[in-house]
Amino acid sequence: MKPNQHFPQLLAAAAAEPEPQRLLFVFAGAELPDNATPEQDARFRSGRGGALAPLMCVDKAPRDLADFAALVSEAERAGPPWSVVFAASLSGQAGRPPDKARIDLALETMTAAVRDGRFGGFAAYGPEGEFLEIR
Numbered sequence: 001m002k003p004n005q006h007f008p009q010l011l012a013a014a015a016a017e018p019e020p021q022r023l024l025f026v027f028a029g030a031e032l033p034d035n036a037t038p039e040q041d042a043r044f045r046s047g048r049g050g051a052l053a054p055l056m057c058v059d060k061a062p063r064d065l066a067d068f069a070a071l072v073s074e075a076e077r078a079g080p081p082w083s084v085v086f087a088a089s090l091s092g093q094a095g096r097p098p099d100k101a102r103i104d105l106a107l108e109t110m111t112a113a114v115r116d117g118r119f120g121g122f123a124a125y126g127p128e129g130e131f132l133e134i135r
Helices: 006-016 038-045 068-078 100-115
Strands: 021-031 051-060 084-091 123-125
Touching (some): 006 021, 006 084, 021 100, 051 068, 051 100
Antiparallel strands (some): 021 051, 084 123
8 A cells, every 4th residue: 555545545435334434533642651761751852752642533424524634634723733643433323324422422432542542443644644553
């Protein structure tokens, strides 16, 4: 897969699902943990370390996003600078999209997972749309 092709595939896959989908996004930034060692502090100050902390979240219908640049543009208007955006999809049922309560619960669960460092089940993208493998 070419660089920056993962996000368009995510949009296409969500749009092709038989049930209506909502795409869930949690934007996160790096922060220095309270109990950081001097080595961790040095890495953080050099821009290479830290812990990921959720900053904001949003849900979108696949048709509402033309591309990654549209998501970035909206995020820049809505909130603080971010380092990583995590993405997941939530399926509707019986031809109807998920309701607000399901979306809100899923976003809360996803935000808590990111806060706890449990983001293995999410797609992750950098600010330029590059797919990230975070371990």
